[in-house]
Amino acid sequence: MQIVITGGAGFIGGNLVRALTVQPQVTRLRVVDNLSTGDKANLAGLDVDFFEGDVQDAALLDRAFHGADAVVHLAALPSVPRSLQDPLASHHANATGTLQVLEAARRAGGPHVIAASSSSVYGSNPHLPKHEGLATAPMSPYAVTKLTTEAYLSAYHHSFGLPVLPFRFFNVYGPGQRADHPYAAVIPKWISAALIGEPVTVHGDGTQTRDFTYVGTVCRVLTNALLRRVVGPRPVNLAFGSRTSLLDLVQEIEAAIGHVVKRQHVPARIGDVAHSQADSGRLQALFPRVAPMTLDEGISATADWIQTSIMRATPKGSGLD
Template sequence: MITGGAGFIGSNLAHSLAQCPEVSEIRVVDDLSTGTRSNLTGLGVHFREGSVLDADLLDRAFRDVDTIVHLAALPSVPRSVKAPLASHHANATGTLSVLEAARRAGDVHVIAASSSSVYGSNPELPKHERLRPSPMSPYAASKLAAEAYLGAYHHSYGLPVLPFRFFNVYGPRQSTGSAYAAVVPAWISAALSEQSVVVHGDGTQTRDFTYVGTVCRVLTQAALHRVVTPDPVNLAHGTHTSLRTLLTELERATGTTLRRRHTAPRTGDVQHSRADPARLRALFPGIEATPLDEGLRRTIAWFADHSNEFTPREPR
């Protein structure tokens, strides 16, 4: 079961799981607020449209499942600053709703997505999981609350859980058209349409960009091998790429010179983010990260091939 399975990471995971002979059935719950049914085209998934806040829907959807990969969320730091209650309801209360439904369903393995944003203003690099969280946005706070609920349900009810902290995931099927678009798809869209790219700040910010294919390999292995730990796990491999370097890589990959338009830094954005991958490597020693240049080439090729059919969506 993938909650948020019609979204960016969820749909990529569905495509990955569909290639696994060990997986007999894939179910998806998604309210289509940021995802789209077209992301699942060609897959024989059992799709239910609706919210993870709907307990009756979850009880029906979770019946007889082995693993839930909980990806449903309302993403974006800027969106959460604008609408903090919506972010909390979707991310914190939504996770609690999923955990309660999983508990009612029985011994169901719950893998869930948190975010590197929980580290917030803590300046220490790289970010290891023992660091004190210091959220700088309602989105980060909602993800930290979700993590806490996962740990609480493991210790209180014995629920097998695995929380991952995602770091700047990018790749095919990622939205490009909203005001909240992540930097990689937004800049690829600008490059392919010969528009200027918007840089918030001076471009010296650094991020641990993680290709969605790498994320899906980890999630697939976690599900198939029923990996359980109540402690959060960084899902990134410790890269340290500035936005200026990202622009250079995009120019190299597209063969274009990108015009820059600088704006003020965004409220809630952290200056530097880099994962300590030690815990991830201990749990998943056979999985290597996709290099940034290769991931960008694959992502650019996908967006170029789907330019006519890919319709970016504004979030509700």
Template sequence: MKIAITGGAGFIGSNLARALTDHPKITQVRIVDNLSTGHKANIAALGIDFVEGDIQNADLLDQAFRGADAVVHLAALPSVPRSVRDPLASHQANATGTLQVLEAARRAGGLHVIAASSSSVYGANPRLPKHEDLVTAPMSPYAVTKLATEAYLGAYHHSFDLPVLPFRFFNVYGPGQRADHPYAAVIPKWISATLAGEPVTVYGDGTQTRDFTYVGTVCRVLVDALLRRIVEPRPVNLAFGTRISLLDLIPEIETATGLVVHQDHVPARAGDVPHSQADSGRLRALFPMVAPMALEEGISTTADWFRASVASAAPS
């Protein structure tokens, strides 16, 4: 089985590429990435095909998808704050980029397309847990682009009979996630800061809640979806209903690092969703054999990876 991954040099994409290359039923993995947020170093040791370029280049997509059986579409400009600062760039990369991927999948013979949407589409809808049939209420341009992503997948399934599967990702974290850029996610940013003896930045009062999902769990679901060719035009939450506040996350990081976390509270950010928790019923029905990694184990594993990264980067 041959798989193409857009955005495969990024955090989730490189973890997925590693999982796929380790699987005996996968004969080829090809990555297309413009390296705007991904890094070649993430995939350097995997020995897989790499096509450098942007997903808005139709010829490049045709090259990347040639001979493939399926594509996992992860390429995007991530981050709510980034989209608030530059809505047009987010729309072009995420919404228009998805449209280009779907058109290329059609030209390649109707590839199975699995794509990443986001829990941010629920936005201002206060109901918890979030089930997929809730009314969406995006609070940021990024969330709108992800709603467009899953809507396009559904439309291409119904209009062109394209086999699709849109996943709504919820705060994915784990080894390989960068902390050294302005839009870094909270877990890598806080672990990295704590190991460096720096305070963590808490936006608002810290009572906002999230449903964190370990990247290894996400990859197991994606691999299973590819191998069993799961087709579902409706969005599927990819999280397991584990809700924790940011303030309650701090003791978990202290336990994993053995260090005290110092807090620096700053004003809340525009577009941030106050609370997030997945209803995992649809996910569990489609993937009954996948069990999530416990948060404390995932944070401990992530902290170990950051320690090892710091040690390897230190001068000898």
């Protein structure tokens, strides 16, 4: 089985490549990544064919997709705040990029296409838990690009018979997730700050809730979907229905690192939803054997990885080693 992963040098992509390398059914892995947010270090020691470039490069995609049985489309410009700073860049990377991937898949004979959408498409819809039949109400350009991704997958399935499967990711976290850029996710950013004694920045009062999903669990679902060739144009929530406030998350981090974490509250961010929790019924019906990792286990594993990364990056004799 030959699989292409766009965005495969990124956080989720790198973890997925690592998970797929141990599957005997997988004979060849190809990664397409422009390294704008990814890093080839995430693929260190892995046997992959690497295609450096953008998913909007049709010729590059044709080379990468040739003979492929499946494509996992993870390439994107993530982050709501980033999309507020540059909506057009988000649109081109996420919406147009998805269209280019689908066109390349069509030219390649119709491999199975799995794509990442986002829980942000639910936006201002207050209903909890979020089930896939809810009306979408995107609150940011990023959310619109992900809803567009879903719409294109459905259209290509119905119009051209392309076998597709869109997943709505919910706050994925875990080892390999960077904290050293302006749009870093909350868990790596907070753990990194806490480990070096800096306060964590809480946007708003901290009562907002999220459904955090460990990256290893996400990779097990994606691997299962690939190997079983699960197909369907309707989106699937990829989360298990947990609900953790940001204040509770601080306590989880404190338990993992063994000391109190200082907090600094700042105004809430534009475009952020107040509460997010997945209805996991469709996911569990499709993937009954995949069980989630508990948040405390996931935070502990993530903190261990970040601590190791900090130690490697810190010069000896600095007082932090």
